[in-house]
Amino acid sequence: MGLLKRIFGICETKPPSDAGCWRYSGGKIEIQLERAAELSNRGGAIRLEGRELPERVLILNGDDGNFHAFKNKCTHMGRRIDPVDGHGAVQCCSLSKSTFNYTGEMISGPAKGPLTSFKVESEDGKLIILLE
Numbered sequence: 312m313g314l315l316k317r318i319f320g321i322c323e324t325k326p327p328s329d330a331g332c333w334r335y336s337g338g339k340i341e342i343q344l345e346r347a348a349e350l351s352n353r354g355g356a357i358r359l360e361g362r363e364l365p366e367r368v369l370i371l372n373g374d375d376g377n378f379h380a381f382k383n384k385c386t387h388m389g390r391r392i393d394p395v396d397g398h399g400a401v402q403c404c405s406l407s408k409s410t411f412n413y414t415g416e417m418i419s420g421p422a423k424g425p426l427t428s429f430k431v432e433s434e435d436g437k438l439i440i441l442l443e
């Protein structure tokens with residue numbers, strides 16, 4: 312990630328190219344995996360925001376072969392988070408680069424605490440992320 316992006320806190324992870332691949336209802340995000348191309352390979356990620364979501368959410372296909380979901384808000388100053396390919400970690404897009412493992416524990420940086428992670432279930436080609 313370039314220095315300018317870090318200065319302005321611009322993350323690398325984009326919203327899904329198929330905006331219709333997900334919906335939110337009753338505290339759950341449901342993603343149709345066949346429509347979420349970004350999640351088809353390890354290291355791939357999407358960020359979900361808006362549509363009455365109570366939190367910004369980062370979802371990634373992790374290096375460990377599992378899907379992970381996090382509150383997309385660094386506990387330092389609230390910037391967004393990106394995956395760190397090949398390191399089993401996610402990192403704040405700011406200059407300070409707070410870094411967390413897949414359970415949300417802080418590895419390094421000035422963050423004030425762990426990153427909130429959400430339970431992810433998979434069924435019938437869908438990912439279900441439980442926000443509550």
Ligand code: FES
Binds near residue numbers: 388403405408422
């Ligand atoms: S906002 Fe994330 S390290 Fe500062």
